[in-house]
Amino acid sequence: MNVDLGKVDKLIDKYRDEEAAYIPLLQDINSEFRYLPRDALKRVSQKMEVPLSHLFRLATFYKSFSLVPRGEHEIQVCMGTACHVRGAPRVLNKITQQFQIYPGETTADQKFTVETVNCVGACALGPLVVFDGKYFGHLNLSRTDKLLEGYHEENKKSS
Amino acid sequence: MVRINIDSKEVEANGESTLLELARKNGIEIPTLCHHQAVTPYGACRLCLVEIKKEDETKLVASCTYPVREDGITVLTQSPKVNRVRKMILEFLLARCPEVEIIQEMSAEMGIKQSRFILYDNDDCILCGLCARVCEEIIGKSAVSFTDRGPDRKVSTPFNEPSEECVGCTACAFVCPTGAIKVEEWDEIRFIEKWNTEIPLQKCAKCDMLYTPANTPGYILSKMQLPENLLRLCEKCRRKSVAESLSNYDVTSKNVIIKK
Numbered sequence: 001m002n003v004d005l006g007k008v009d010k011l012i013d014k015y016r017d018e019e020a021a022y023i024p025l026l027q028d029i030n031s032e033f034r035y036l037p038r039d040a041l042k043r044v045s046q047k048m049e050v051p052l053s054h055l056f057r058l059a060t061f062y063k064s065f066s067l068v069p070r071g072e073h074e075i076q077v078c079m080g081t082a083c084h085v086r087g088a089p090r091v092l093n094k095i096t097q098q099f100q101i102y103p104g105e106t107t108a109d110q111k112f113t114v115e116t117v118n119c120v121g122a123c124a125l126g127p128l129v130v131f132d133g134k135y136f137g138h139l140n141l142s143r144t145d146k147l148l149e150g151y152h153e154e155n156k157k158s159s
Numbered sequence: 160m161v162r163i164n165i166d167s168k169e170v171e172a173n174g175e176s177t178l179l180e181l182a183r184k185n186g187i188e189i190p191t192l193c194h195h196q197a198v199t200p201y202g203a204c205r206l207c208l209v210e211i212k213k214e215d216e217t218k219l220v221a222s223c224t225y226p227v228r229e230d231g232i233t234v235l236t237q238s239p240k241v242n243r244v245r246k247m248i249l250e251f252l253l254a255r256c257p258e259v260e261i262i263q264e265m266s267a268e269m270g271i272k273q274s275r276f277i278l279y280d281n282d283d284c285i286l287c288g289l290c291a292r293v294c295e296e297i298i299g300k301s302a303v304s305f306t307d308r309g310p311d312r313k314v315s316t317p318f319n320e321p322s323e324e325c326v327g328c329t330a331c332a333f334v335c336p337t338g339a340i341k342v343e344e345w346d347e348i349r350f351i352e353k354w355n356t357e358i359p360l361q362k363c364a365k366c367d368m369l370y371t372p373a374n375t376p377g378y379i380l381s382k383m384q385l386p387e388n389l390l391r392l393c394e395k396c397r398r399k400s401v402a403e404s405l406s407n408y409d410v411t412s413k414n415v416i417i418k419k
């Protein structure tokens with residue numbers, strides 16, 4: 001995949017004078033490209049004169065960084081204890097079957113990334129899915145269906 | 160100057176030092192795995208735990224990272240509490256690397272016959288980080304570092320791919336306390352298994368013996384001023400050529416003169 005390094009350079013310039021601002025810089029890159037492209041990391045390493053291994057350490061340590069491209073939409077299925085006993089596995093199954101991917105993966109069209117999380121602190125709403133930062137609680141199979149459909153429709157409209 | 164008591168021995172510290180350094184200087188042995196005097200202490204293995212007492216308070220600290228600053232503390236390196244915790248740590252380590260000799264020996268010394276824990280994917284690496292520290296601080300390359308976290312934590316190269324930075328010096332293998340970094344050599348190649356990195360070897364310009372990883376002399380030259388032609392020779396030929404050049408001098412005379 002070709003990465004627009006110009007964009008990376010701009011972001012680097014923003015943090016140039018700050019010492020040890022690697023994490024905010026990586027965050028910016030991550031949100032710009034929806035992942036941390038390898039070429040971008042190499043660029044940062046060169047320009048900021050920081051060993052690539054240190055950047056790789058940060059990139060693999062924090063969950064919010066990804067080394068593979070993420071989908072446009074992020075779906076987090078809560079698998080915490082409360083959600084689990086309230087039927088989260090079925091919801092997860094439904095979603096992964098619908099998209100034909102495993103948790104942690106992204107659909108081939110780069111539209112959706114599905115992952116599991118452990119308790120988002122809204123147990124009373126379980127089973128619960130966080131869809132692009134919005135919380136959808138009390139899910140059952142048909143409501144999950146609706147939720148996904150809604151997004152599909154929206155996608156069709158916008159594309 | 161700070162005066163403290165280690166295992167009922169009065170010792171003095173002049174200037175900055177850690178508990179471990181001070182104890183060792185005074186002949187008191189504390190077991191360690193992740194410590195090496197050449198690099199900054201990191202406190203990973205926790206084997207060097209000691210109990211420190213001040214008035215009625217006691218606490219366990221890692222002696223390799225604990226600076227000696229307060230007067231009048233009492234340090235116990237073998238107290239029942241220390242031994243209990245140290246034994247536990249060794250049991251964990253033994254479960255992780257049952258095949259590593261030094262851990263077997265240390266466990267045996269503490270009277271552990273077998274670890275109570277079972278781990279199915281053993282790993283000789285105990286994540287002490289010495290390899291990463293030596294590569295960064297001494298070699299100045301930072302070819303490897305910790306990656307991932309929690310149970311997945313390991314030491315690796317960027318993107319877990321053969322390293323582009325590695326000069327093949329194998330300082331990492333040298334400091335590794337458990338021998339987790341294996342180095343093999345064949346057909347003009349040096350292979351560092353853990354980093355999955357192959358480094359071509361270079362031949363001596365005189366005798367054709369393979370004597371160094373090909374990119375090392377260049378790297379050494381970039382770091383310090385050394386006669387370049389000497390680095391192209393293996394150790395033996397280097398000695399010979401220095402000796403030969405010395406034979407041009409009359410070393411017996413007081414004023415060294417070059418013989419014609």
Ligand code: FES
Nearest residue numbers: 078080083120122
């Ligand atoms: S378990 Fe799902 S929000 Fe707490």
Ligand code: FES
Nearest residue numbers: 202204205207223
């Ligand atoms: S030697 Fe102190 S923690 Fe390893």
